[in-house]
Amino acid sequence: MPLLTLNRLSKSYEKKCILDALSMTLPHRSCAILAGACGSGKSLLLRLIADLEKPDSGAITLDTEHQTKPKGKTKYRSVSLLMQSVESQLLGQSVWDDLYLHPMLAGESNDEAKRITEEALRHFGLWHIRHQAPHTLSGGQMRLLLLAGIFTHRSALILLDEPFANLDYTAVKQVRSGIELLLKAGKSVIIATHEVEKVISLANYLLILSEKKIALERPLTEKNRDQIPWQDFDLKDPYAPAWQW
Numbered sequence: 001m002p003l004l005t006l007n008r009l010s011k012s013y014e015k016k017c018i019l020d021a022l023s024m025t026l027p028h029r030s031c032a033i034l035a036g037a038c039g040s041g042k043s044l045l046l047r048l049i050a051d052l053e054k055p056d057s058g059a060i061t062l063d064t065e066h067q068t069k070p071k072g073k074t075k076y077r078s079v080s081l082l083m084q085s086v087e088s089q090l091l092g093q094s095v096w097d098d099l100y101l102h103p104m105l106a107g108e109s110n111d112e113a114k115r116i117t118e119e120a121l122r123h124f125g126l127w128h129i130r131h132q133a134p135h136t137l138s139g140g141q142m143r144l145l146l147l148a149g150i151f152t153h154r155s156a157l158i159l160l161d162e163p164f165a166n167l168d169y170t171a172v173k174q175v176r177s178g179i180e181l182l183l184k185a186g187k188s189v190i191i192a193t194h195e196v197e198k199v200i201s202l203a204n205y206l207l208i209l210s211e212k213k214i215a216l217e218r219p220l221t222e223k224n225r226d227q228i229p230w231q232d233f234d235l236k237d238p239y240a241p242a243w244q245w
């Protein structure tokens with residue numbers, strides 16, 4: 001069974017149809033790029049998968065059979081979403097506090113939450129700035145902090161909405177290394193992005209959203225990436241050097 005199956009999802013706003021009987025599957029251990037033009041519905045699709053909004057019709061099935069579920073009273077999530085508006089998702093007074101909220105909200109004991117927080121901060125290279133206020137971090141550090149929080153969730157599937165928006169090259173590298181840590185931990189990731197070239201070397205699956213549906217869905221490899229009809233969907237950045245990431 002695939003990790004995620006979407007079956008004929010439809011969604012309209014005030015009679016304007018945005019997604020129309022959209023279907024797709026996502027294999028386990030995927031790092032998928034979700035590409036598509038502005039306004040095609042990428043963010044909406046991620047919100048539907050994260051259960052933040054309901055479709056008008058259709059079904060979403062997630063296979064959590066193999067997910068490590070915590071014992072006892074601890075809650076767990078199946079899907080975590082990093083939204084585009086980064087600052088609105090940072091809640092703590094310090095980097096430490098912000099990360100600590102994740103295991104605390106999941107119902108971990110104080111000691112376990114402290115252990116998880118320290119581990120995630122060290123793992124994501126944020127330990128040295130643990131006393132800094134989140135709103136004083138750079139854009140790349142903010143996203144890393146959010147990825148570190150998601151790392152503690154035990155979610156099977158992680159959704160990232162435009163994780164490279166407004167970042168310089170150093171920050172792009174930081175976010176890419178954060179995504180690599182999530183992948184190494186066995187999580188699957190869907191990355192909605194216009195900046196395909198920044199993540200193509202990490203990705204192993206491609207989803208293109210066009211005309212209210214997934215118009216193209218296939219495994220992505222170094223060998224087949226040049227055969228994808230990127231131009232048909234206006235997705236290859238004419239200003240970026242060929243896939244150099």
Ligand SMILES: Nc1ncnc2c1ncn2[C@@H]1O[C@H](COP(=O)(O)OP(=O)(O)OP(=O)(O)O)[C@@H](O)[C@H]1O
Pocket residue numbers: 013018036037038039040041042043044045
């Ligand atoms: N809550 C809402 N109410 C009305 N229309 C909405 C709502 N949310 C999204 N839309 C519309 O749905 C369409 C898809 O929006 P969405 O933000 O998902 O696109 P996108 O592909 O993520 O765009 P971008 O790449 O620019 O971020 C747009 O036309 C948008 O105006």
